[in-house]
Amino acid sequence: MTERRTATLTLLVLTFVVSFCSFAYEFVYSELLTVMYGGTVTQYVITVGLYFFSLGIGAALSDDLNADDHGENFFRTEVLLAAVAPAGFLLIVGLNSVRIPQAVPAELLWVAARLPVVVVGFLSGFELPLLTHMVDELDGESASTPTWVRRVGGRVHDFSVACVGLFWNVERNEGRRSGLSVVLAMDYVGGLFGAVVYAKLLYPQLGLIPTIFVLALLNAAAALVFVARFGDWSWTPTSESTPLVSHVSRTLLVVCLLLTASYAGVVATHETVDERLSELYLEQGIENEYPPGAMRAEVTSQSTTQYQHVVHYERTWTGAGPNPHFTGESEQCLRLGAAVQMCDSWADSYHDGLVDVPMSMVEHGPETKVLVVGGGDWVAIDHLREYDVTVDHVDLDAEFMNRTKDDPFFSRWHDDAYEYDRLNTTVTDGYRYLQQTNETYDLILLDVPGATDDDLLKLYSAEFYRSASQRLTDDGMVVAWAYSADSYPEHHKAFTNTVRAAGFTHQLPYWAWEDLDSDGETERVERFYLLAPGERDPLAPENGTDYVRRYSDRYDDAEWRPVPHYRGVRVNSIFHPNYDILVDT
Amino acid sequence: MRRRTFIAASGFGALTALGGCLGNSSPPPRKSSVVSEFEMADGSLTVDLADDTWVVSRYEANQQSLASVNPVGVASAKGKGGGGGGRGATGRGSGGYASAPRTRYGHAWYHGGDYADDWYEDHADDVSRYGVGVAALGVAYLGSTSQMEDDAPDAGPVPWDETFQNPNDTVQYDVAEQSTGDGWYRVGAHIVGDSVDHDFRWECFDLEIDRGFGGDSYSIDEQWKVSPRI
Numbered sequence: 001m002t003e004r005r006t007a008t009l010t011l012l013v014l015t016f017v018v019s020f021c022s023f024a025y026e027f028v029y030s031e032l033l034t035v036m037y038g039g040t041v042t043q044y045v046i047t048v049g050l051y052f053f054s055l056g057i058g059a060a061l062s063d064d065l066n067a068d069d070h071g072e073n074f075f076r077t078e079v080l081l082a083a084v085a086p087a088g089f090l091l092i093v094g095l096n097s098v099r100i101p102q103a104v105p106a107e108l109l110w111v112a113a114r115l116p117v118v119v120v121g122f123l124s125g126f127e128l129p130l131l132t133h134m135v136d137e138l139d140g141e142s143a144s145t146p147t148w149v150r151r152v153g154g155r156v157h158d159f160s161v162a163c164v165g166l167f168w169n170v171e172r173n174e175g176r177r178s179g180l181s182v183v184l185a186m187d188y189v190g191g192l193f194g195a196v197v198y199a200k201l202l203y204p205q206l207g208l209i210p211t212i213f214v215l216a217l218l219n220a221a222a223a224l225v226f227v228a229r230f231g232d233w234s235w236t237p238t239s240e241s242t243p244l245v246s247h248v249s250r251t252l253l254v255v256c257l258l259l260t261a262s263y264a265g266v267v268a269t270h271e272t273v274d275e276r277l278s279e280l281y282l283e284q285g286i287e288n289e290y291p292p293g294a295m296r297a298e299v300t301s302q303s304t305t306q307y308q309h310v311v312h313y314e315r316t317w318t319g320a321g322p323n324p325h326f327t328g329e330s331e332q333c334l335r336l337g338a339a340v341q342m343c344d345s346w347a348d349s350y351h352d353g354l355v356d357v358p359m360s361m362v363e364h365g366p367e368t369k370v371l372v373v374g375g376g377d378w379v380a381i382d383h384l385r386e387y388d389v390t391v392d393h394v395d396l397d398a399e400f401m402n403r404t405k406d407d408p409f410f411s412r413w414h415d416d417a418y419e420y421d422r423l424n425t426t427v428t429d430g431y432r433y434l435q436q437t438n439e440t441y442d443l444i445l446l447d448v449p450g451a452t453d454d455d456l457l458k459l460y461s462a463e464f465y466r467s468a469s470q471r472l473t474d475d476g477m478v479v480a481w482a483y484s485a486d487s488y489p490e491h492h493k494a495f496t497n498t499v500r501a502a503g504f505t506h507q508l509p510y511w512a513w514e515d516l517d518s519d520g521e522t523e524r525v526e527r528f529y530l531l532a533p534g535e536r537d538p539l540a541p542e543n544g545t546d547y548v549r550r551y552s553d554r555y556d557d558a559e560w561r562p563v564p565h566y567r568g569v570r571v572n573s574i575f576h577p578n579y580d581i582l583v584d585t
Numbered sequence: 586m587r588r589r590t591f592i593a594a595s596g597f598g599a600l601t602a603l604g605g606c607l608g609n610s611s612p613p614p615r616k617s618s619v620v621s622e623f624e625m626a627d628g629s630l631t632v633d634l635a636d637d638t639w640v641v642s643r644y645e646a647n648q649q650s651l652a653s654v655n656p657v658g659v660a661s662a663k664g665k666g667g668g669g670g671g672r673g674a675t676g677r678g679s680g681g682y683a684s685a686p687r688t689r690y691g692h693a694w695y696h697g698g699d700y701a702d703d704w705y706e707d708h709a710d711d712v713s714r715y716g717v718g719v720a721a722l723g724v725a726y727l728g729s730t731s732q733m734e735d736d737a738p739d740a741g742p743v744p745w746d747e748t749f750q751n752p753n754d755t756v757q758y759d760v761a762e763q764s765t766g767d768g769w770y771r772v773g774a775h776i777v778g779d780s781v782d783h784d785f786r787w788e789c790f791d792l793e794i795d796r797g798f799g800g801d802s803y804s805i806d807e808q809w810k811v812s813p814r815i
Binding site: 569 | 612
């Protein structure tokens with residue numbers, strides 16, 4: 001009898017482990033899909049929906065598995081899960097790394113990227129019915145449920161019945177618990193632990209790549225424990241005549257052993273594996289932004305702050321013709337996540353556009369108050385220092401701001417601007433600052449990351465821009481860089497309608513210009529918009545800053561225009577987000 | 586149908602349907618009439634502008650009188666090179682080249698795809714047709730056929746080799762005199778509202794110009810209309 005109790009307990013522990021893994025796999029996929037495609041809510045909701053749907057399909061089809069061999073089918077399921085889950089992870093990464101022929105429909109790629117979710121859900125759907133059958137096969141009330149489980153279960157049951165009794169008429173059922181009820185209970189407990197451990201330990205401490213291998217290792221180990229405990233060679237057979245696993249394919253066993261050993265190796269060296277795989281993915285992603293063979297990317301360092309993944313890399317022109325992107329063969333660049341922030345060739349001209357063009361339209365001197373939202377690299381502050389204006393600076397990521405003070409890549413561009421004596425830096429969320437401050441500004445510069453992530457939706461919301469509008473002086477203006485209307489048409493229309501709804505009636509679009517590749521021709525660097533809640537004086541290049549005068553012919557035609565409105569395009573609001581404003585989702 | 590067959594079929598169908606619904610919902614290219622014909626003769630490309638130029642847009646016109654309409658500048662047509670990768674449009678988003686509109690040549694083109702008609706039917710109330718004028722017309726050499734297959738630019742203006750301000754009915758561009766020769770060219774028309782103060786940006790056309798065996802006769806092998814999405 002004791003042997004049976006131990007066997008049942010082992011099955012319940014295995015239920016806990018496989019459920020833990022199954023839930024955690026889906027969280028890994030949700031986050032990975034969010035990283036790859038953006039749109040946190042969309043990815044999590046679709047992943048959870050597909051997972052439960054696939055669970056149902058697997059559970060429904062589990063009746064067709066051979067009833068005489070639940071043990072081997074369970075072992076097979078776990079080995080498959082251990083093999084498929086990391087493979088699915090790599091598939092999603094691969095879909096976003098390799099060049100997919102343009103003839104491949106986007107819908108097909110969408111389906112392919114969700115296949116791992118479905119396969120893991122489908123295989124997990126087999127687990128509960130198989131475990132339930134096996135627990136039932138172990139037979140008998142006292143055998144199927146260990147004493148301590150029954151005792152704990154009884155207490156929980158008493159408490160639950162008491163709570164339910166507050167609202168309903170209840171009659172406590174002292175009858176026997178079925179195998180299904182205890183397996184189901186352990187499954188839910190395992191799911192809860194999977195969620196908590198993933199959120200609090202695995203993802204923040206290890207990151208996505210090691211996490212998927214830790215889970216697969218657990219799955220493979222669970223399969224080995226199962227087959228060792230319940231196989232016909234078991235040192236503690238549960239039944240003299242009918243072991244739960246009567247036959248195990250040797251090939252499958254070898255595969256399981258190999259997987260376990262491989263994953264153990266990966267987990268033991270997870271930092272190296274994580275760094276190398278991340279580098280490969282990032283480098284491939286960067287190179288794919290150019291024609292095949294035109295640019296080589298090499299990640300030189302990467303680190304993570306509380307808010308951002310900071311990647312330094314070198315890009316090298318390897319194309320056949322002259323390099324149209326920058327002077328020379330190589331240059332240093334920086335990305336936050338997958339989004340490029342700064343390269344040597346255009347670091348200066350970008351900030352010329354952000355700062356020196358609008359500074360042509362306001363007075364220079366301490367009376368002029370400028371707010372910089374973002375700009376943790378301090379370069380915009382350095383440009384503002386030239387005009388002796390008073391600067392309030394708001395950025396969320398103190399760790400990044402501290403790093404950039406001494407980082408050689410940044411310091412040659414910001415020239416220790418953080419020491420500017422008219423600078424007041426506040427570490428807080430830009431949205432919250434604009435909501436709370438009573439200051440008014442002649443210029444608000446939005447040096448914020450691109451709209452690539454749900455977390456940044458509020459920086460592109462009507463509420464944010466309305467707050468900015470309300471914090472302007474009578475002649476004040478907001479400056480923002482902008483995505484191309486041709487490359488990101490849905491974002492552009494949603495953004496335009498959003499700023500219009502926020503009260504901005506006039507816009508002055510312009511480019512930053514520079515000869516990036518030293519070919520004697522001036523090139524466009526970046527698109528900017530000056531936004532104002534009313535009419536403003538025109539940009540007069542002849543009275544502008546040195547930069548504007550240098551490219552005066554490029555600014556002769558720049559003029560204020562009404563902010564257009566596009567029909568059928570919803571405003572992005574914090575409580576009613578328009579996900580079209582996110583790019584590449 | 587057997588129960589399990591039904592379950593399996595419905596599972597596959599649901600995933601495919603989800604892919605169809607969620608995979609790509611981009612609005613189609615906008616409709617327009619800007620250029621009526623391209624013609625090659627004696628090494629010269631002739632661009633015939635349409636008599637009645639118009640564009641369909643989701644832009645909602647303000648109630649403004651014609652007197653308040655100002656000419657729209659063409660600053661965005663100037664320059665060459667198109668930038669080496671600034672923030673935002675040229676790389677800050679994670680899209681860029683890899684996520685360019687996926688058609689044969691990486692473009693959207695007129696009526697681009699089967700879904701276009703459905704979209705226009707579903708959004709009939711959201712679109713209007715506006716009369717437009719051509720503020721400028723630009724011509725640029727994009728590269729050889731193989732270069733274009735590998736690196737087709739997005740819809741929209743490119744650094745123009747030559748720009749014609751306020752063109753009349755026809756524009757002529759001498760291909761034979763260029764050092765570039767045969768390959769793909771982009772012709773772009775910067776269109777602005779006739780009766781509304783709005784910059785409708787650029788309608789573009791990509792032409793594959795081929796030089797015959799003799800080397801003197803040029804012809805247009807392929808032409809694509811490259812429109813921004815509406």
